[in-house]
Amino acid sequence: MDVPWLTLVVVAPLAGLPVLLLWRSISDEAARWVGLAAALVAFAVSIGMLANFETGEAGFQMVSKHPWVESVGLTWFLGVDGFSVWLVMVTTFMFPIAIAASWKIDHQVRRYMAAALFLETVIVGAFLSLDLLLFFLFFEALLFPMYYIIGVWGSKRRVYAATKFLLYTMFGSAFLLVGILWLYIESGNQLGKATFDLTALEQLQLSTEAGRWLFLAFFVGFAVKVPVWPLHTWLPDAHTEAPTKGSVVLAAILLKTGPYGMLRFNLDLFPEASRYFADAIMVLAVVGIVYGAIVAMMQSDIKRLIAYSSVSHMGLIVLGIFAFSAESMDGAVLQMVNHGLSTGMLFLVFGMLYERTHTREIADLGGIVQITPWLAGAYVVAMLSSIGLPGLNNFVGEFLVLLGTFSVDRVLASIAILGVILSAVYMLWSYQRTFQGPAKERWRSLPDLSWREGAIVAPIVVAMLWIGLQPGPMLERLRPTSELVSERIRTAQVGEAVEPLARTSGTGEEEP
Amino acid sequence: MIDPPRVELWAILPVLILFGGALVALVGSAFARRADQAPFALLTLATLAATAASALWLWNREPTTALEGMISVDRLAVVATLTLCGVGAFGAYLGYHYFERDELRRNEFYALLLFALGGMALLVAAADLIVVFLAIEVLSLSLYVLTALTFRRGPTEASLKYFLLGAFASAFLLYGVAISYGGAATTSIQGLARALAGTTGNQALAIAGALLVVVGLGFKVSLVPFHMWTPDAYQGAPTPVTAFMSAATKVAVFVALVRVLHVAFVGLQWDLGPAVAALSAASMVVGSVLAIAQSDVKRLLAYSSVAQAGYILSAFVAPDRDGIAAALFYLVSYAAAVIGAFGVVMLISGGIREQTGFDRFRGLGRRRPGLAALLTIFLLSLAGIPPTAGFVAKVFVLGAATSAGYWPLVLVGALAGVVGAFYYLRIVALMAMREPEGDDVADPSPLPRLVLAVPAATVVVLGIVPGVIVPVLREAGVLTW
Numbered sequence A: 001m002d003v004p005w006l007t008l009v010v011v012a013p014l015a016g017l018p019v020l021l022l023w024r025s026i027s028d029e030a031a032r033w034v035g036l037a038a039a040l041v042a043f044a045v046s047i048g049m050l051a052n053f054e055t056g057e058a059g060f061q062m063v064s065k066h067p068w069v070e071s072v073g074l075t076w077f078l079g080v081d082g083f084s085v086w087l088v089m090v091t092t093f094m095f096p097i098a099i100a101a102s103w104k105i106d107h108q109v110r111r112y113m114a115a116a117l118f119l120e121t122v123i124v125g126a127f128l129s130l131d132l133l134l135f136f137l138f139f140e141a142l143l144f145p146m147y148y149i150i151g152v153w154g155s156k157r158r159v160y161a162a163t164k165f166l167l168y169t170m171f172g173s174a175f176l177l178v179g180i181l182w183l184y185i186e187s188g189n190q191l192g193k194a195t196f197d198l199t200a201l202e203q204l205q206l207s208t209e210a211g212r213w214l215f216l217a218f219f220v221g222f223a224v225k226v227p228v229w230p231l232h233t234w235l236p237d238a239h240t241e242a243p244t245k246g247s248v249v250l251a252a253i254l255l256k257t258g259p260y261g262m263l264r265f266n267l268d269l270f271p272e273a274s275r276y277f278a279d280a281i282m283v284l285a286v287v288g289i290v291y292g293a294i295v296a297m298m299q300s301d302i303k304r305l306i307a308y309s310s311v312s313h314m315g316l317i318v319l320g321i322f323a324f325s326a327e328s329m330d331g332a333v334l335q336m337v338n339h340g341l342s343t344g345m346l347f348l349v350f351g352m353l354y355e356r357t358h359t360r361e362i363a364d365l366g367g368i369v370q371i372t373p374w375l376a377g378a379y380v381v382a383m384l385s386s387i388g389l390p391g392l393n394n395f396v397g398e399f400l401v402l403l404g405t406f407s408v409d410r411v412l413a414s415i416a417i418l419g420v421i422l423s424a425v426y427m428l429w430s431y432q433r434t435f436q437g438p439a440k441e442r443w444r445s446l447p448d449l450s451w452r453e454g455a456i457v458a459p460i461v462v463a464m465l466w467i468g469l470q471p472g473p474m475l476e477r478l479r480p481t482s483e484l485v486s487e488r489i490r491t492a493q494v495g496e497a498v499e500p501l502a503r504t505s506g507t508g509e510e511e512p
Numbered sequence B: 001m002i003d004p005p006r007v008e009l010w011a012i013l014p015v016l017i018l019f020g021g022a023l024v025a026l027v028g029s030a031f032a033r034r035a036d037q038a039p040f041a042l043l044t045l046a047t048l049a050a051t052a053a054s055a056l057w058l059w060n061r062e063p064t065t066a067l068e069g070m071i072s073v074d075r076l077a078v079v080a081t082l083t084l085c086g087v088g089a090f091g092a093y094l095g096y097h098y099f100e101r102d103e104l105r106r107n108e109f110y111a112l113l114l115f116a117l118g119g120m121a122l123l124v125a126a127a128d129l130i131v132v133f134l135a136i137e138v139l140s141l142s143l144y145v146l147t148a149l150t151f152r153r154g155p156t157e158a159s160l161k162y163f164l165l166g167a168f169a170s171a172f173l174l175y176g177v178a179i180s181y182g183g184a185a186t187t188s189i190q191g192l193a194r195a196l197a198g199t200t201g202n203q204a205l206a207i208a209g210a211l212l213v214v215v216g217l218g219f220k221v222s223l224v225p226f227h228m229w230t231p232d233a234y235q236g237a238p239t240p241v242t243a244f245m246s247a248a249t250k251v252a253v254f255v256a257l258v259r260v261l262h263v264a265f266v267g268l269q270w271d272l273g274p275a276v277a278a279l280s281a282a283s284m285v286v287g288s289v290l291a292i293a294q295s296d297v298k299r300l301l302a303y304s305s306v307a308q309a310g311y312i313l314s315a316f317v318a319p320d321r322d323g324i325a326a327a328l329f330y331l332v333s334y335a336a337a338v339i340g341a342f343g344v345v346m347l348i349s350g351g352i353r354e355q356t357g358f359d360r361f362r363g364l365g366r367r368r369p370g371l372a373a374l375l376t377i378f379l380l381s382l383a384g385i386p387p388t389a390g391f392v393a394k395v396f397v398l399g400a401a402t403s404a405g406y407w408p409l410v411l412v413g414a415l416a417g418v419v420g421a422f423y424y425l426r427i428v429a430l431m432a433m434r435e436p437e438g439d440d441v442a443d444p445s446p447l448p449r450l451v452l453a454v455p456a457a458t459v460v461v462l463g464i465v466p467g468v469i470v471p472v473l474r475e476a477g478v479l480t481w
Helices: A005-022 A028-051 A082-101 A109-128 A132-141 A143-153 A158-191 A208-225 A234-241 A244-252 A254-269 A271-298 A302-323 A326-357 A373-387 A393-406 A410-435 A451-469 A472-491 B009-031 B038-058 B075-101 B108-125 B129-147 B153-184 B189-196 B203-220 B229-236 B239-267 B273-292 B297-317 B321-348 B369-383 B389-403 B407-433 B446-464 B470-476
Strands: A061-069 A074-080 B064-066 B071-073
Touching: A005 A028, A005 A061, A005 A074, A005 A082, A005 A109, A028 A082, A028 A109, A074 A082, A074 A109, A074 A132, A082 A109, A082 A244, A082 A254, A082 A326, A082 A451, A082 A472, A109 A132, A109 A143, A109 A244, A109 A254, A132 A143, A132 A158, A132 A254, A132 B389, A143 A158, A143 A244, A143 B407, A158 A208, A158 A234, A158 B389, A158 B407, A208 A254, A208 A271, A234 A244, A234 A302, A244 A254, A244 A302, A244 A326, A254 A271, A254 A302, A254 A326, A254 A472, A271 A302, A271 A410, A271 A472, A302 A326, A302 A393, A302 A410, A326 A373, A326 A393, A326 A451, A326 A472, A373 A393, A373 A410, A373 A451, A393 A410, A393 A451, B009 B038, B009 B064, B009 B071, B009 B108, B038 B075, B038 B108, B071 B075, B071 B108, B075 B108, B075 B239, B075 B321, B075 B446, B075 B470, B108 B129, B108 B239, B129 B153, B129 B203, B129 B239, B153 B189, B153 B203, B153 B229, B189 B203, B189 B239, B203 B239, B229 B239, B229 B297, B239 B297, B239 B321, B273 B297, B273 B407, B297 B321, B297 B389, B297 B407, B321 B369, B321 B389, B321 B446, B321 B470, B369 B389, B369 B407, B369 B446, B389 B407, B389 B446
Parallel strands: none
Antiparallel strands: A061 A074, B064 B071
């Protein structure tokens, strides 16, 4: 039976919206449950999608293609491959958790849940779109709900942070829009019918120069979202001011649209330019890894520290993408998932501590482990995962990225390893100052993790252990796609045209 | 023997109905100036409905020119007239509510509104420069008076400024018409096209004349550097009048620009594109940048309308039906969003004294969630953020500019959009993210909200399924004469 799994995953979170938007007098408690239920339904649907995913297939699967605005060539074109399947899974996995974690939000709950569900739909949509305009639509649509969440429920400087987030990312997507429109018009010239269809646009024969300019336009659009150093300055502000759930979604999922875009669009559409710019981008990525780590060390505010650690980790992901080996690409995608889990959990657990203490300053804390051992334990797990302890998820991803990069560029790989070591320094040091030492009198009466909080954290720990100990199931679904893409890029020569990508056609419904 | 001129009055039936309704309203208001305004409002709506019906009746006519080549009968005019009727209906309702709220009786409002619409409907069908001038004068004079209609100091001052600068525009336009006549020996746009192509008449004179006509029209749609009157007139005019004129004037005059730029200039050897692109880029940049510095919502929307005019013009560099369809889509979505936005501003401004400073909007999301949500939708559309019509419209016009090869213009447009997002969302931030201050004076009546939900729904529906009107607009984009 043909179930349109992908369309279902995209629209599932919207199921909660009519209730939240139209029923104005809904009680806060009911609104929370509606939000959580819709997010859980989406997760259940995504499990169905995963179960239908054909292992060993490199191309797009479960393709769903319907014309939307026929006169301009916009299609509702969704497809999933090894790259996107895991990003969708981590999105649908983290959203119910993030919603459960924001149970304590007490004003305008109805709108909060509506914004969250809308955000989930557009992020999942961005991961699954194979039509460039459709992708751009989702990519732009995620700005406003995120802006709203930071700006309304954030802390003191929330409006500043929200505006900065919005302007930075819109600045990037301005270039992306120009690039997409250029390709669209070019497809009209070359193929006879202008289209936004990714699989058709891959067939275009672009001149070297045009390919490089377009690559840059796309790259800037995605680099702001990643964020690639030196476009990262919006991230610490946005993370710090966002409410806990906002930070979790931002870190765990929203940032991933950047590297995903590079992987999906930059590499596929502009293979020659990708090779041409790879060295420069890898340098930027490594600068980001080391810079993020050093700046993280200097922070006195834990949320800022985690934010800068994100800059460092995201650098590693970009490094993995542009090293172009199958291992490093596997690692990069794995790291996108892992970073979502581990940084997401860091923000979650710290958010729980913040709800008790209302301070983000390291200097104000200390000795917490004696008062709330379970909470401290949860933080340790997240921290160790983030550092890359073998047996936990990050180790696998980092190892693959570094392995793949090492075979390409030993110097950069060595510097990147330095960054990974530094992550142990800043994380452990901050843990020591926050959780260990003599317990301060004012925190004596802090309660430990409640059952609700434990239930929120537990699934993430399970996922971390599963990926850390059993990466096989993930890798075997990922590998064919990354081999296909990396093979094509590696055989590309700078200055020469590249043959169009030969995808094996996937299974699924298709409408001509 | 001289043939008597053929009088095909059916071709201007929409215009005749509008003027007829206007005359009835005028005579009525002369006798019952301070009477209840409800009959006048109903008369206006009925006139608009009849106009829309007559415009639809013209849809399936063979495209042609009528009245000795003065009037064009085509689908472009039909689509524009229908849009104008929609805008006019909302303008009339907003005005009704505005005057009713303060118990003012200004029944000439409806007559003036219908006269302005009559001029606009004539303008969108004009195939001759004399008709263009005539129509522009009718709509302008009505708008000058509408601007001053409350007889307060602010509106009167605004009206005077509008009138003085508008008189300049009319002078440019008339001068342009005269010189074109010198060059082409005719005032018809087709004749001008032949002169510009160099087949008849004096080409140099024709070029000078046609460019002056463009300048005159540029004044009316507030393109930089002809935008100086816009902020004062928009801020000073009673808000329902601002809502009406910002939406309707742009629709009408841009359609006239379509005819001048796409028909008259089509045969010219040298390319007018770079000049159009420069005007468009200047409007987008200057309008967006100046809007940042405003602290009054009406003034901010005025500068934003300058930027929006730049976006619409950017589609004009593509001389094909896709370009025209893109501009039309932008006009429709802009008209819906801007009339809605000014409508909400009117409800918040608290009566005829009109306080529209930013303070008024602080914390509105807490006090008046419905109004705040409506305004947010309109502002998102103006900022071009999905899933609203503004996003689709922006993609369409910039896509048209890309297809003509003007990618630097596209980049300017995309970046100006970032600035635009900044100032539009500042209002959203004020409403949603700040605590309320001062007294709540927003209009509590429920009916205006229901009415304003219609443009809001339009904006959202067109943002999600633009396909419902795109084929119609593409039909309208075919210029056959």
